[in-house]
Amino acid sequence: MPRINALPSLALMRSFEAAARHESYTMAAEELGVTQGAVSRQVRELEAAIGVTLFRRVGRAVRLSKAGRALREELAGDLERLSGTINRAIAAGDGATLLTMAVLPTFATRWLVPRLADFKASHPEIVLDLHSYTTPFSLEERRVDVAIHFGHDDWPGAALRKLFPEHLVVTAAPALVGSAGLDEKQDVFDLPLLHLTSRSEQWSDYHDSLGLGARAVFPGMRFDQFSMLIEGAVAGLGAAILPSYLIEAELASGALVEIGQVANVSGSAYYVAFPTGQKNEAVQVFSDWLIKQSKHRRSAG
Amino acid sequence: MPRINALPSLALMRSFEAAARHESYTMAAEELGVTQGAVSRQVRELEAAIGVTLFRRVGRAVRLSKAGRALREELAGDLERLSGTINRAIAAGDGATLLTMAVLPTFATRWLVPRLADFKASHPEIVLDLHSYTTPFSLEERRVDVAIHFGHDDWPGAALRKLFPEHLVVTAAPALVGSAGLDEKQDVFDLPLLHLTSRSEQWSDYHDSLGLGARAVFPGMRFDQFSMLIEGAVAGLGAAILPSYLIEAELASGALVEIGQVANVSGSAYYVAFPTGQKNEAVQVFSDWLIKQSKHRRSAG
């Protein structure tokens, strides 16, 4: 029986949060679309309500007090969470089930999203809410029903179902290597190399796999998403190691040329992950569908 | 830049949450201290705001719709979280630093709280916010700065500092065993045995340690807090295995008699735990103090 009594109104909290973020009532007012006076009042009212000085008035400016800073840090997260809850309810609408998922951005744009029409057709009652992520996170912390995971079967607190392994190819634009490719595979190391932030040892591993020994570091541009890496490679910025399933179209059209292959020695693969003890049955439905999709090839798209 | 626009007002969400919990506007109104009509309006307004039917009106009653149930589950947590944030800000007040900690209830009442006067005297600027827990949890999920952990150095995502190991003794009220104790240690197994929910194998381990072989199960009352177990043992409900530091007073007064000892073979101990990457400096101050306290004995209290 959670007694939620006497919470200050949302308007007060929103005003404070914005004011704290900008350390300026005027800018907060602008962001919120109200007058500066309104923000000034709201903040004072909140201070009165909780009996804490949130801002120090120094000169003509306002500065967050220590207590104010502590409150803002928590409050910002809480409000965002609340806002997410409401927005998800709106998105799900009547009768529908909402499935919130965390996805790897390029996996989503190039593989998942093109297939979603099929999912929607067979399960119109499930509304998806996709969030991309580039760094690891915990499933409970973010409120996510399902996540796409790349790596190994080692996510604490999560149940994993394997989708498919990854087949990596070394590629470059024909402008860099000619449409026939390189004479010798190792010549790629004379080209500029493009890197994915989260997989920094990839070139080093490839170097090693060609019997050239392991070299610790390779310079070159870094991108945190495959989509950028792909566009970079197509634009002739350098050679890139890319999963073949992401560049079917580019290989078919000749925008990229394959100049080597990388053996999947690590056994890394794509997985569907969901919190153990998940009760949302849409999770089951969706992950079944995903696995079915992963089994049959699809005309490049 | 989290745009939190057009959130329905807190009053709407509170009304909905209460109405959903009771599945009755009348009772919700009573809880919130407003009229039934107000709740009816608020819920309708929320439904209009998010475009979702939250209640089905069946007969003279209201029932949560599927969407309503989903929303309530999330919303209840969000509101509680928000309420916690505000209440902590109020508790901390001006200038003070708040330290939220999760404690084992009996550890807190018998060991920690009696020593807190000392902490408060030396660090008046740190306000403590204690929450007891009896089941494992993740530090980030609940927003806790510090936790007292019993067991091993194995809490994922947490940094641990050891406080002290636990010394377990087998005890019973003198009414059960006489003030001189038992003739033979194993005679304790003829007495009713009291259990701590979270340590179900304790009697079995003790049985084994006396060279009597491991027996899988022992019947007997179960309690989820040591404090209950202690009172149960004092009241003569049965024999109990208890940490000596919790029952110094009872042993001294003769309310409990020691009838055996348990070797700490598992190496379990008490730890201070805090999220890795913790920046709140009060955490450091508090855990230093805790460790200092754990080193010097204290007159039984």
Added chain:
DNA sequence: GACATCCATGAGCTTTAGTCACAGAAAAGA
């Protein structure tokens, strides 16, 4: 020293949140 910029605040307006009183519908009980 004049100016611009920002926060504070009194007066007044608008919207929101709630009360009151009663209507309508459906269970419960006689």
Added chain:
DNA sequence: TCTTTTCTGTGACTAAAGCTCATGGATGTC
């Protein structure tokens, strides 16, 4: 079957909250 009770829904109205506007005061800036 016919009350009676117990819900929710709603029109009319009131109180309060939330804002705006206009202006004053303080403090940097050029």
